[in-house]
Amino acid sequence: MSENATAETLNLTKKGMETREKLLRAAEKVFGKKGYYETSIVNITQEAGVGQGTFYNYFQSKKEVFDALIQMYSRELRFKIKEEMKDAENHEDAQRKGFQAFFRWVKDYPELYSIVQQAVVVDKDLYRWYYDKLASGFLKSLSLGVEDGEFKDINLETVAYCLMSIGQFLGMRWVFWEGQDVPEEVFDAAMTLIFNGIKKT
Amino acid sequence: MSENATAETLNLTKKGMETREKLLRAAEKVFGKKGYYETSIVNITQEAGVGQGTFYNYFQSKKEVFDALIQMYSRELRFKIKEEMKDAENHEDAQRKGFQAFFRWVKDYPELYSIVQQAVVVDKDLYRWYYDKLASGFLKSLSLGVEDGEFKDINLETVAYCLMSIGQFLGMRWVFWEGQDVPEEVFDAAMTLIFNGIKKT
Incomplete structure (x- = not known):
């Protein structure tokens, strides 16, 4: 055979x-x-x-197909987000569109979280590679927002990690655990936090 | 024996x-x-x-000791955070102190991330339980900040998840992956994002 x-x-x-x-x-x-x-x-x-x-x-081997899957996920996801951001009106809108693309994508590939998280045990370096890649995508789009004077000039690698982590957990909480779309009021609250913070001014 | x-x-x-x-x-x-x-x-x-x-x-069984570990982690961590928040000047300071307690605790128990993440595969319900518990701690302290008029009255369960996820990823990025403290400029950038947002005003 x-x-x-x-x-x-x-x-x-x-x-x-x-x-x-x-x-x-x-x-x-x-x-x-x-x-x-x-x-x-x-x-x-x-x-x-x-x-x-x-x-x-x-x-x-089984490990090779696992590696290929994570690499494929990473590529597909970053491409989808980039495509979605193209038509944005401004940098805030681009980030919002990126989050929406991410949540839609999780809905289409619901096993993602489980498989990426499994890499913690299966291959720690692959796990880190996956998140580093995703963070560097955020970093690029955030940098453009700083250049154009729309975003604050604060440690962008950190902001990239914060945004990525928010996407990860809200996707997990709603799409993966509940099997539904991220509710509008949840999306809005997260965007308020990211763009305007939680402190009353 | x-x-x-x-x-x-x-x-x-x-x-x-x-x-x-x-x-x-x-x-x-x-x-x-x-x-x-x-x-x-x-x-x-x-x-x-x-x-x-x-x-x-x-x-x-092996599974029983795994469950006990996650439950112990959860209890200890939430207690440490609560203790640390007690002496805060205001609600923002309380949240900052909570993050610092969390990062210190990850440093003391560096295997935490790996073990909690392993629950994704070992026991999904336990994994969810762990994060739900942690989020409900954030929810309580955030609610007090809203009551006292210090924080915006936005969907607090979402804010709780966002804050938890930021702590999780920055702890992973710096303490777990690099084996060092979260750098001051990283901590400051994350706190700026959380309390004041990233949009230039």
């Missing part, structure tokens, strides 16, 4: 890419449901509806 | 409590280093320097 599948991969690059994608999406489901440690490669291939040998044409 | 230890527990309550504490601190170390799934009960008893049978006088 492994030989057939190898030939298939060589001859049908487009089909090969589809199979790889199918395996990734299957792994996402199984890792999200059973957790990394309880998941076997057979679980993944069964979910994907492909033979076990096919797996090894695309990934060498 | 198990019988001896049971007798010991019955006769020496104080010593029993010490042994339980020793097992918990040993489990903290081992779970933090190897992760829940790679840890065996023997690893824990060896780290604690007690016989394997002794373990079962205090806990029925």
Whole structure:
């Protein structure tokens, strides 16, 4: 079976890419449901509806498919956020649109939190890489807001981490735990905190 | 061995409590280093320097010691924060003191993040319980600030989640990843964001 599948991969690059994608999406489901440690490669291939040998044409191990998933998440998420921010009226609006894109994306890939959090145990460096990447996206967009005089010139790496963490926890609290959209009043309260603070003036 | 230890527990309550504490601190170390799934009960008893049978006088399983650890963390942390807030000049100062207590506490128990995050996989409900408990502590102290007219009257459960998430990520970024105190300029930037927002006025 492994030989057939190898030939298939060589001859049908487009089909090969589809199979790889199918395996990734299957792994996402199984890792999200059973957790990394309880998941076997057979679980993944069964979910994907492909033979076990096919797996090894695309990934060498369970860990490799896990790494690929986190990298894919990271890329897709940052791309989605960037796209969404393009049409913003100003920098505050851009940040708001970024948060909305993030929450929508969590809704589309509900296993995200579980899988990214699992990296704490599975691979600490990968976990840190994921958040560093996300923070550097925030950092870039915040810098533009400072340059244009819309945002305060305070330690931006910290602001990036604060914004990322707020997105992470509200996404977890509402989308992941409750399976619903982030309520409007919750979104508004978070945006008030970020842009205007909580102190009465 | 198990019988001896049971007798010991019955006769020496104080010593029993010490042994339980020793097992918990040993489990903290081992779970933090190897992760829940790679840890065996023997690893824990060896780290604690007690016989394997002794373990079962205090806990029925590895999972039970994990649960007890998270509950202990939660209790200790919330107590520390509350204590620290007592001497505050105003509500903003109380929140600042709470953050400082939290960061100091993470420094004292550096395995916290890893172990709490592991609950995502080990026990999702326990994970949620931990954050809900922490958020409700924030909620209480924030409510007092609103009552006294110091804080804006916005959705406080959301503000509680935002503050908790900022503490979580900055503690992770600096104390857990870098093994150092949260730098002063980082702390100041986060406090500016929380109390005054990032928008230039």
